[in-house]
Amino acid sequence: MMMMSLNSKQAFSMPHGGSLHVEPKYSALHSASPGSSSPSNSSNSEAMRRACLPAPPSNIFGGLDESLLARAEALAAVDIVSQSKSHHHHPPHHSPFKPDATYHTMNTIPCTSAASSSSVPISHPSALAGKPHQALEGELLEHLSPGLALGAMAGPDGTVVSTPAHAPHMATMNPMHQAALSMAHAHGLPSHMGCMSDVDADPRDLEAFAERFKQRRIKLGVTQADVGSALANLKIPGVGSLSQSTICRFESLTLSHNNMIALKPILQAWLEEAEKSHREKLTKPELFNGAEKKRKRTSIAAPEKRSLEAYFAIQPRPSSEKIAAIAEKLDLKKNVVRVWFCNQRQKQKRMKYSAGI
DNA sequence: ATGCATGAGTC
DNA sequence: ACTCATGCATA
Numbered sequence: 323m324m325m326m327s328l329n330s331k332q333a334f335s336m337p338h339g340g341s342l343h344v345e346p347k348y349s350a351l352h353s354a355s356p357g358s359s360s361p362s363n364s365s366n367s368e369a370m371r372r373a374c375l376p377a378p379p380s381n382i383f384g385g386l387d388e389s390l391l392a393r394a395e396a397l398a399a400v401d402i403v404s405q406s407k408s409h410h411h412h413p414p415h416h417s418p419f420k421p422d423a424t425y426h427t428m429n430t431i432p433c434t435s436a437a438s439s440s441s442v443p444i445s446h447p448s449a450l451a452g453k454p455h456q457a458l459e460g461e462l463l464e465h466l467s468p469g470l471a472l473g474a475m476a477g478p479d480g481t482v483v484s485t486p487a488h489a490p491h492m493a494t495m496n497p498m499h500q501a502a503l504s505m506a507h508a509h510g511l512p513s514h515m516g517c518m519s520d521v522d523a524d525p526r527d528l529e530a531f532a533e534r535f536k537q538r539r540i541k542l543g544v545t546q547a548d549v550g551s552a553l554a555n556l557k558i559p560g561v562g563s564l565s566q567s568t569i570c571r572f573e574s575l576t577l578s579h580n581n582m583i584a585l586k587p588i589l590q591a592w593l594e595e596a597e598k599s600h601r602e603k604l605t606k607p608e609l610f611n612g613a614e615k616k617r618k619r620t621s622i623a624a625p626e627k628r629s630l631e632a633y634f635a636i637q638p639r640p641s642s643e644k645i646a647a648i649a650e651k652l653d654l655k656k657n658v659v660r661v662w663f664c665n666q667r668q669k670q671k672r673m674k675y676s677a678g679i
Numbered sequence: 680a681t682g683c684a685t686g687a688g689t690c
Numbered sequence: 691a692c693t694c695a696t697g698c699a700t701a
Contacts, residue, residue, distance in 0.1 A: 565697050581695060619699045620683055
């Protein structure tokens with residue numbers, strides 16, 4: 323049984339948790355941070371966020387609650403209307419199943435599929451709305467117009483990526499990083515490149531490395547999935563395999579800053595190993611296999627998603643009750659809604675210098 | 680490439 | 691119950 327595929331992941335997790343504000347190491351005077359308010363970085367960033375978000379100073383919005391919500395809904399509605407563009411040939415797919423398709427099974431088979439492509443036009447629908455709301459409890463739901471959302475046809479197209487064209491940010495974000503992890507240390511490397519240390523955490527370097535990594539990986543004819551599973555063969559203490567998803571996210575810089583930093587040395591180690599092996603025409607395609615059950619992925623229909631986004635813009639951190647209410651309104655399972663909000667928050671935070679928030 | 684989900688560690 | 695790192699499933 324593959325029992326190692328589980329604990330190996332935790333190797334990178336760091337003990338920073340939510341608001342653990344420690345590890346002030348690293349002289350914070352590397353690269354001047356741009357004007358952009360640093361997104362999320364290590365340690366206390368979370369604490370700060372929390373200290374800022376739940377700030378319902380006065381009820382200046384008291385009377386605006388409704389209008390705000392209405393606006394959110396209007397936005398969602400507009401989306402629906404302005405969707406029938408011109409040429410689109412897609413059957414208005416509506417979730418055929420009730421939002422209850424969430425069966426899961428503990429499947430622990432390492433990646434084995436292959437799929438790799440280039441071009442990474444990352445575009446994220448960052449909802450930049452930070453109105454500290456809170457007084458919109460019951461009303462919040464009273465106003466939602468599920469009829470509108472549900473009634474309107476689901477966007478026939480899958481192209482919902484209305485990239486808000488982010489500015490050509492110059493990178494160099496907050497250099498408030500903490501070195502790599504304790505374990506997972508990259509081993510001695512040839513270092514004949516003379517331009518990178520495995521312990522640096524400069525976003526610019528990360529970006530550069532990710533790019534080089536991808537190119538060289540492709541040159542070696544290795545897929546992201548291959549890299550993921552090959553990682554286990556490196557025998558680095560505490561480092562097991564990773565999924566294609568993670569490799570992909572690393573290459574596209576869609577991981578958190580900390581995560582990028584933690585993974586870099588490992589992937590760098592792999593790259594060097596792979597190139598070495600390649601030179602000597604020696605490959606070690608060690609792959610395991612396993613076959614178990616599958617998991618059905620819940621699919622939230624476009625209309626519901628729009629409503630969720632509208633709510634998110636108003637209140638990114640709804641209370642449990644609110645979540646339950648929203649879930650009911652949208653006819654979704656509460657847990658699905660909760661997870662959706664979690665993922666949405668995570669997306670907003672993920673690395674990738676989003677324009678100025 | 681990404682959406683929805685799980686689980687460990689926190690708070 | 692949340693954040694974070696990850697992963698399966700899927701477009």
